[in-house]
Amino acid sequence: MAPEDFAALFATVERTAVHLELRDAYTPDDPLFLRWLEGQVTPADIAEHENGWAQIVRATVGRGVTMRRVRVVSEPLAPFVRFEYDGAGALNEAAGEQVRWLPRQQAAGLCLPANDFWLLDDRLVRFGYFSGIGDYLGAELTDDPALAEQCGSAFEAVWERATPHKDYRPQ
Template sequence: MTPVTDERFDELVAEFEDNFVHLETRDAYGTAVELPYLAKWLAGEHDDLHWLRDWCANLRRKRAAGRSMRRVRVVSEPLSDYQRWSHSIAQPMVDAGEDIRWVPRRRVSSIAFPGNDFYVFDGRLVLFLIYAGNGLATEKLVSTDAADIRLCQSAFEAAWKLSVPHVEYKPV
């Protein structure tokens, strides 16, 4: 596996040719970008979601070009504050073309998951997202190993089959 920079990650998201799948398995994250907005939400303050505009613009361009973007969030219920917030801000991404789905953790007990969250780009490479215990991102690793790609695609598709589309998922 090869470490990659945030810039390289941004390039992978911008350059994929056909599809990406993304599996999230943590109940809370602490990304530097999101923390201030999560804090506002927890305080009951309004967020215009301006900070999501670039991501959504890229999603719209990819959707217009016929590309597929799917995400599954494996969540414990009742939802953590982070996941309740995440649910509250997901609709603009869905509207922009990312198919976001939710699956309660209890439903995925028999699925073999990789040890880390990941993206698979075009079925040709997997990018693992490494987090510290407090949810802060610490590293991104890329693998083109066929076994890694198969494991991640299999885990994603198994979770996808059990997942609920964002518009239908009611936070518990």
């Protein structure tokens, strides 16, 4: 299975799917993001555009899987992260994904991996790789138990410090 095939990947999840995001910039040429920068996009537009992801989340959560996402962010928020914040309620949370935010200043002392990841059922890790400006470079799947344990510990440490989306007010 290709790491990019999210529908197939999430169809295999039985209990938990957690996602740690560590970057301030992703896909800088995304047309929806560029339209958002111009003030032409609402949270509802984001949710509608990303309906494929929402369908994956609803199907996964509908099977009883808990989905959680934490974004470690610099404040004030970078433009792309502000775009993600604007869509998180209408997209991620409305579909059933729990979202939290952790300002980078509050992450001091945490040992975090160098790359974003998904950890599925505490056993399968999907690392995502991006260039310095946020261009997607690819992904890698591993079922290495030591890496899965490290990623799980890192995620739980961040989750405990992070603020739920409904309570987070970015600078």
